[in-house]
Structure formats: structure tokens, C-alpha cells
Amino acid sequence: MVEKTDSESRKLLGRLRDTLAEDSAGQERLDRITHLIADSMQTEVCSIYLFRDQGTLELCATEGLNAEAVHQTRMRIGEGLVGRIAKIGRPINAANAPAERGFRYMPETGEEIYTSLLGVPIQRLGEKLGVLVVQSKDERHYSEDEVYALEVVAMVLAEMTELGAFVGEGAAMGARHQHPVMFRGTVAQEGTAEGQVWLHDPRVVVTNPIAEDPESETRRLTEGVEALRVSVNQLLSNSDLTDAEERGVLEAYRMFANSRSWIRKMEEDIGRGLSAEAAVEKQQSLARARMQSVPDPYLRERLHDLDDLSNRLLRILTGQGRETGSEMPRNPILIARNIGPGELLDYGRSLRGVVLEQGSVGSHAAIVARALAIPLVVHCEGAATEALTGDPILIDGEQGVVHLRPEDSIAAAFRDKIAMQAKAQERYADLRDQPATTLCGTTIALMMNAGLMADLPSLQGSGAEGVGLFRTELQFLTRNKVPRRGELAALYQRVIKAASGRRVIFRTLDIGSDKVLPYMKRDDEPNPALGWRAIRVGLDKPGVMRMQLQALIRAADGGPLNVMFPFVAQFEEFRDARDRLLQEIERERRLGHVLPSSLEIGAMLETPSLAFAPRQFFEEADFISIGGNDLKQFFFAADRENERVRKRYDTLNVSFLTFLEQIVRRCDATKTPVSFCGEDAGRPIEAMCFAAMGLRTLSMRPASIGPVKHLLRRVDLGKVREIIDEARAEGAQTVRPAVRAYLAAEGWAI
The missing domain is CATH 3.30.450.40 (GAF domain)
Structure with missing residues (x-):
């Protein structure tokens, strides 16, 4: 041997x-x-x-x-x-x-x-x-x-x-990062876009894995580690975290940066012939292999810290990555393994689309993508590895398909699709100031969903009659500590003023499930979607709810105020939350503060149980908004994050439409205004069927208002209702085929 x-x-x-x-x-x-x-x-x-x-x-x-x-x-x-x-x-x-x-x-x-x-x-x-x-x-x-x-x-x-060393005539394998690749993911935000790849966490390429001079490479490593330590110390000193546990995480991060055993192993690798960069990457590969096999979540998180430090050190040694000041492409489509809401907001509307390897349709990133009106496709495994910054890319947020380095024929067909959509948007623009009045004379109020100040310019341009849902959790999710009451009040007041007298419905803090605050300790729940979330958190954390309600009251500044509580499952929860808001109104009165000129308190109906609440609930609620996204997944017992089951159930299923009809009847009996809020409200065929079932207000993303209004103005709801009733009588599972056949017969392709 x-x-x-x-x-x-x-x-x-x-x-x-x-x-x-x-x-x-x-x-x-x-x-x-x-x-x-x-x-x-x-x-x-x-x-x-x-x-x-x-x-x-x-x-x-x-x-x-x-x-x-x-x-x-x-x-x-x-x-x-x-x-x-x-x-x-x-x-x-x-x-x-x-x-x-x-x-x-x-x-x-x-x-x-x-x-x-x-x-x-x-x-x-x-x-x-x-x-x-x-x-x-x-x-x-x-x-x-x-x-x-x-x-x-x-x-x-x-x-x-x-680096393509084995590419060429007689090559054993094909060129990497050169061939077209198609990814099938999950639609988290609809829309289509063409652009160039911008990697959120650029792939560092080691061009010199072998080195002749170990002493020189060791010096480079030492200098790189020192620069890394300085940057980590700055990160810690600039942080305003006060929570001991959060600071402990950053301290552990700094401890890894000063780990003598980590550095010694890299020095040994250099001594055996590797360059400084290759030595770092060798230890990083070992850490990643351990990360995949370690069951303990705490140890996995610490190994993730080491992985992140290795990336930082590689960027220092190679001069690659965002820190080098490389320019973003003209039409950037962001690709990342995952991304937080704050990071996505930093990019803002400069992005044409986002592709994530991980993520979910209800994640923080998805919420921000909807607010920014940019298409988002999640669950595209391998995209961040396969793509290079600057690669041509097409993102189809309608089908959940991403084409990386597409062939000319695919790119041409895609551009035709975008051009047709742009032409349709021009038609919709002419309808902006027209009401959504059907041929039978029924007018449907079309509202928009929002969550950021950046959304509000769409209120005028889209033709929305108001904001049917303003998500207040984004201001909590994008910060590293609880926002102050004064900050929230100022923001809410800007929202009200930007609406220029149009109705704005503020939904109170909807956190939990997949929306976890960065500064809130996460409980390990077996099924978070059915766990401690939304109104349940608010009622159990009265201090946070009280602070937000005070901010909303002061933001009204003597004008009308509309507040909606999310995820109400039973009458007592709504009554408790309503009483707390009324107590804050009384407190503001005693303090001599200006009170809202009018106050409407509503609830989101997202659980089937609330549809069967006592009549008193419908009498006490000033309005009800059907939260279609959650209601549908609970109605069908099909997790909307699970691709294997969520597509099996159609929104136009006869059972679901009948359930919506029952809700409308209960609201009509007490003269309680009811609306439908969610992704399905923004789909023209679904919106038409909802209107036929008696819903008179729909709330959707701004870009959907034009297409929905365009179809509603061309149909007779009485005729649509006849088709739905016939399908139900025949025992059909869904009314979609019958409705599509009717539209086709009328010459309206959807």
C-alpha cells in the first residue's frame, strides 16, 4: 500500500x-x-x-x-x-x-x-x-x-x-448552463413575463481549484477570514434586536466565523494542494452533506449558518456576487431558493417576475409578489442551480411553467401570447370608468386587494371602486421588530388618503400558519393552517390587537373606518373582537381624540363553521367577506399547497356553489352586505358564476378587474343561473363545461 x-x-x-x-x-x-x-x-x-x-x-x-x-x-x-x-x-x-x-x-x-x-x-x-x-x-x-x-x-x-472542461467534440457530457430547460412549478401569482435571470444568491464559480503556492493561498485565506469577521461584527453591531434569543443566534453566527477548527481544516486542505476558494468549498460541501442527514432542527440551523458564512467567504475570495456591484439586467426575473418579504420589497417593481425553488402560494414572498403585481412561480426545484445571471428566461404565471434559455420557437409563441394580453389590456382600459353592469341590469361592485402603499396607484388605473381587503400583516412581516402604533397610524392614514374617498376595508393582523413574524417564536404545530393563527392570535395577544386597533382609529382622523377580523370560526370570536374594538373607541373618546365619522365592523368567512353561526352573528356583522382561498381548502379538505390534491377540486363544483348560495341567502335574510374575496374572484368565468349565485361585490388583484368587468358587461346573469341550475339538476359535478359551452355559443372565447 x-x-x-x-x-x-x-x-x-x-x-x-x-x-x-x-x-x-x-x-x-x-x-x-x-x-x-x-x-x-x-x-x-x-x-x-x-x-x-x-x-x-x-x-x-x-x-x-x-x-x-x-x-x-x-x-x-x-x-x-x-x-x-x-x-x-x-x-x-x-x-x-x-x-x-x-x-x-x-x-x-x-x-x-x-x-x-x-x-x-x-x-x-x-x-x-x-x-x-x-x-x-x-x-x-x-x-x-x-x-x-x-x-x-x-x-x-x-x-x-x-467550467465546461469536458465539453466539445467527443465530450462525455453535454455543456452545462447552455441547453434549454423547462421547469414545472406552482402558480403563486399569475402573470407572464420575459426577461433575463438575476440570481438572488449568485453561484460562485471557483476557476482555480488547484494552487502551487500553499503559503500564498493560506495568506489569502487569512485575509478573507479577517474581512469576513469584520463584516459579521458590523452585522451584529448594526442590529437593533433586543430579544436575547435573536441576539444569541447572531452571536452563534459570529462564533462560527471565529471557529479555529473550521479555519484549521481549510488550511490543511490548502496544504494538500487546493486553492483557498476550493478549500472553503470542500468544507462547505461536507457541511451540506451533514445538514441533509442531521435530524435535529437546531443543529441543521447551525450548519445552515456555516453554509451561509462559507458563501460570504467565497464571495470575498473570488470577488463574485452582488457585492461586486454587477448591474441588474434590464428586465430582471429573480431566481432564488427562497426569499423573505423584506428582501423582495428591496427589489421592488424593478422585477418582471420571480421564480423560487421553495416557497408556497401563501408565503410572505407570494403576498409581496401579489402586492407588486409580478408573476411568481414556486417549487421550481433546481432552478437556482441551473440558471446563470443574464440567461434569457420566460415565466408563465398562468400555467406555472418557466422556460430557461428557451428555443426560438417557444420564445416566439410566448411573445405572441404576451402581445395578445397587452392588446386585451388596452380594451380593458377603455372600460376603466364604466360600471360592471350586466345585460340584465345588475351592477357588480369590483374592489381590489392591497397590502402596500405601492398598491394604491392601481386603485385609479384599474377602475376599482375601493379596497375590499387591505392586508395589514405586511407591515409586521417585513420588519425585525413590532412596529410602533404611531408608525402604523401614519401608514394607515396614507392609505385612506390615497383612496381619495373610496371605501377601504382594513383586515386586522392575519399571521400564523405560513405567515410567521421574524420576531415571534414559532410553535411547532402539526397542522399550522388549522392552528394558532389570525383572530386566534389576536385574541390571545390582546396587547398587539389593542395597539393595531388604536392605530386604525387614529388613522381614520374623523373619517369613516372599516375593520374586518380574519379567520373567524365561531360567533363568540367575532363578538369578543368586536367588543374590544368598541372598547378602544370608548377609550379614545375619553382621551378626547377624534373619532371615526362612521364605523363598520365585519368578518372574513373562511371556515365552513361560520356559515352555520347563529342568526345574531349575521345581524351584528356590518359586512361579511367570503375568504375564498381558505374556505375552498377547508370545504374540500384539500391543502392548497399540495399539488396532488388541490387541482382535483374545482371552484365551480356544484357543492361549493350551492354552499356559497346558502351563505348569500343567510346574508340577504339579515340584509348583511356580503362579498367574495380571493384569487377566484379575479377569474372571469368564476366571477360571472359568483354573480349569478347572488354575490354583488367581488374583491381581487387590480390586474383582474378589467377582464372580469369585460365579461360581466356582456352576459345575462339570469341565463347563466339557468345553466347552473340545469347542471345541478342533471347531477353534474361541476358547472364549468356547461358554462364554457354557453360562452362559446355566444362567441366569447375565454
Whole structure:
């Protein structure tokens, strides 16, 4: 067995660098590399397996196995020892490989004469690219230094793959970041856009994984770590967090930046031939591998801190990333693994769209995207890895499809679609000041949803008659501490003034479920959507509710005030919340403050239980808004975040429409105004059917008002109601086909 010294390890990396620097085709490079490694490690075999697709490995180069097996031998991930290495992402060191569990013999390779095997994954920051293997005839347990040497070579291969070193004539694998890619995700905000990629967390590319001068690289690392420490200390000193737990998190972050063991490991990697950047990335890859296997959430979070520090240090060493001042493309579409509401607000309306690997349709980012009226598609796994800043990209927020580096034919069809939408918007603009009056003479009030001051200019431009829902939680979600009463009062007053006399309905704080305040300790609930949220939090945290109600009263400044409580499940919750608002009105009266000229107190009906509340509830509520998004998921018991079930249930399902009709009848009996608020209100066919069921007010995103009004002005609700009733009588599950057939017969394509 050959023990490798540090200098021998550097010698191997030096030879590898020279091989990679030669001007040759991709396949020839891989063949030379396998020969070089086998010669250096004194093994009879060295083979490189690369992923042909996400689940299949292919033998792409070998020294020692049958040459005819190259590009012919394939295996599924998890199949045989090589497939197992790819699956677990860790080395396998077997002195007697055929005796190992899961060993699979590939007869076409001629490997039956080889006994020992050492295989390591070729991966970069958790992204698996293939497997590097050496084999010998003798039973041989490879030393720690040999395992390390092979891991380092595998990491360098991964880096060179990123740089396209194996692309070209005879290449073993295709060019990365060059081919068209389509992602299917989940629609979180509708809309379409064409632009260029802007990566929120740019991918750092290490162009010099191998270095000749360890002393120089160690100095670079030391200087980079010192710059990192300075930036972390500034982050901590500039933070105004007062909560001990939150400061403890930042202190732990600083502790990692000063970790001697972390730095020592990187110095050891440099001593064995890696550059400073490659040493950082090697330790980062190990941390990410541990992160995926650690069950404890606290330890996972700490490993995430180390991952983030590694990214910061890599950007310092390479000069890559946002800190370098690179300019955002002209039509940027943001791609990120995930993003917070504050960060998204920082980008503002400069973005044309957003694509997230994670996220949810009810996340903070989705709320902000709706407020900014930019399309958002979530659950696009791999998008942040595959894309590069500046890549052309198309985002279809209607279908949940993203085209990265699209082919010309797809781009042309997409531009035609955008042009048709723009032409339709011109038609809708002519209707801005016209009422949404149907052919049968029924007028439907169309309101808009909002959550930011940035939304309010849309009130005039869209033709909305008012704000049917102003989400007050965004001002809480985008800060690192509870906003002051005076700040909220000033904001709410600006909203009222911007509405220029139009009605504004303020929904009180709707947090919980997937909307967790950064400064509020999150409870681990088995089903947060059915847990401690919205009005439940407000009633249990009377101080926060009281402060917000006082801010709303003062913001009215003697004018009308409309307040709505979210997620009310039973009459007592509404009565309790209503009493608290009236108590604050009385308190303001005693203090001599100006009171609202009128006060209307309403509730969002988002749970089926509230539809069956006592008559007194409908008598005491000044208005009711049906919260369609939540109501639909509870009605069908189908989580709207779950793609496997949410699309199985149609809003125009006969049962759901009948339920809405019952709510309308109960409200009519007590003369309580009722509206429908949610994404479905902004879909023309759904809006038409809601109006046919008796709803006279709809609240939606501003961009939907034009299309909805355009259809409503061309239909007779009596005729639509007849079609719905006929479908119900025939036992149809949904009225959608019948309604579409009616519109088609009238010549109205939707």
C-alpha cells in the first residue's frame, strides 16, 4: 500500500491541472485523467461515471476496464456499489468489493478480476454529478490519505465540469448552463413575463481549484477570514434586536466565523494542494452533506449558518456576487431558493417576475409578489442551480411553467401570447370608468386587494371602486421588530388618503400558519393552517390587537373606518373582537381624540363553521367577506399547497356553489352586505358564476378587474343561473363545461 504525503498529493493535483489545461476534446481529457489517477495511486483501474439523467449513471471514461464498455455500461442510482455511492453521497472503501452488500457485477466491463474498490462522489455543494472509482486486483483497504486525495480530485472534476472542461467534440457530457430547460412549478401569482435571470444568491464559480503556492493561498485565506469577521461584527453591531434569543443566534453566527477548527481544516486542505476558494468549498460541501442527514432542527440551523458564512467567504475570495456591484439586467426575473418579504420589497417593481425553488402560494414572498403585481412561480426545484445571471428566461404565471434559455420557437409563441394580453389590456382600459353592469341590469361592485402603499396607484388605473381587503400583516412581516402604533397610524392614514374617498376595508393582523413574524417564536404545530393563527392570535395577544386597533382609529382622523377580523370560526370570536374594538373607541373618546365619522365592523368567512353561526352573528356583522382561498381548502379538505390534491377540486363544483348560495341567502335574510374575496374572484368565468349565485361585490388583484368587468358587461346573469341550475339538476359535478359551452355559443372565447 502506498502512503501519500502532502507533497505527493500536491504533485497529483499539479499533474491534473496540467492535463486540464491542455487543448483537447472533452472525452480525451477524461481518458487522460483516468490514466493519470491510476498511475499516481498505483491502481490497475480508474473509472469516471457521470449522470446521464437524474437517475442514471453512465461509464464515461476508464483506465483498466474494457474500453468497449465506455458509454455502454449504465446503472440506476442506488444500483451496485457505484450507484450506492451516488445515492448516499459518501465514499465506499472496500478491500473485498464482491463481498460487499449490494455489489453488482457488470460483465461487459471485465471487472471480475479486481477485488478492492474505492469510490467517491463527484459533487459540488450537494449537487451530484457522478462517481470516481479506483480498483485493484489485490485486497487493499485504501488509506485515509488516499481517500482524501481521491475526494479532492473528484471535487476538482466537479469544478471543471462547472467550467465546461469536458465539453466539445467527443465530450462525455453535454455543456452545462447552455441547453434549454423547462421547469414545472406552482402558480403563486399569475402573470407572464420575459426577461433575463438575476440570481438572488449568485453561484460562485471557483476557476482555480488547484494552487502551487500553499503559503500564498493560506495568506489569502487569512485575509478573507479577517474581512469576513469584520463584516459579521458590523452585522451584529448594526442590529437593533433586543430579544436575547435573536441576539444569541447572531452571536452563534459570529462564533462560527471565529471557529479555529473550521479555519484549521481549510488550511490543511490548502496544504494538500487546493486553492483557498476550493478549500472553503470542500468544507462547505461536507457541511451540506451533514445538514441533509442531521435530524435535529437546531443543529441543521447551525450548519445552515456555516453554509451561509462559507458563501460570504467565497464571495470575498473570488470577488463574485452582488457585492461586486454587477448591474441588474434590464428586465430582471429573480431566481432564488427562497426569499423573505423584506428582501423582495428591496427589489421592488424593478422585477418582471420571480421564480423560487421553495416557497408556497401563501408565503410572505407570494403576498409581496401579489402586492407588486409580478408573476411568481414556486417549487421550481433546481432552478437556482441551473440558471446563470443574464440567461434569457420566460415565466408563465398562468400555467406555472418557466422556460430557461428557451428555443426560438417557444420564445416566439410566448411573445405572441404576451402581445395578445397587452392588446386585451388596452380594451380593458377603455372600460376603466364604466360600471360592471350586466345585460340584465345588475351592477357588480369590483374592489381590489392591497397590502402596500405601492398598491394604491392601481386603485385609479384599474377602475376599482375601493379596497375590499387591505392586508395589514405586511407591515409586521417585513420588519425585525413590532412596529410602533404611531408608525402604523401614519401608514394607515396614507392609505385612506390615497383612496381619495373610496371605501377601504382594513383586515386586522392575519399571521400564523405560513405567515410567521421574524420576531415571534414559532410553535411547532402539526397542522399550522388549522392552528394558532389570525383572530386566534389576536385574541390571545390582546396587547398587539389593542395597539393595531388604536392605530386604525387614529388613522381614520374623523373619517369613516372599516375593520374586518380574519379567520373567524365561531360567533363568540367575532363578538369578543368586536367588543374590544368598541372598547378602544370608548377609550379614545375619553382621551378626547377624534373619532371615526362612521364605523363598520365585519368578518372574513373562511371556515365552513361560520356559515352555520347563529342568526345574531349575521345581524351584528356590518359586512361579511367570503375568504375564498381558505374556505375552498377547508370545504374540500384539500391543502392548497399540495399539488396532488388541490387541482382535483374545482371552484365551480356544484357543492361549493350551492354552499356559497346558502351563505348569500343567510346574508340577504339579515340584509348583511356580503362579498367574495380571493384569487377566484379575479377569474372571469368564476366571477360571472359568483354573480349569478347572488354575490354583488367581488374583491381581487387590480390586474383582474378589467377582464372580469369585460365579461360581466356582456352576459345575462339570469341565463347563466339557468345553466347552473340545469347542471345541478342533471347531477353534474361541476358547472364549468356547461358554462364554457354557453360562452362559446355566444362567441366569447375565454
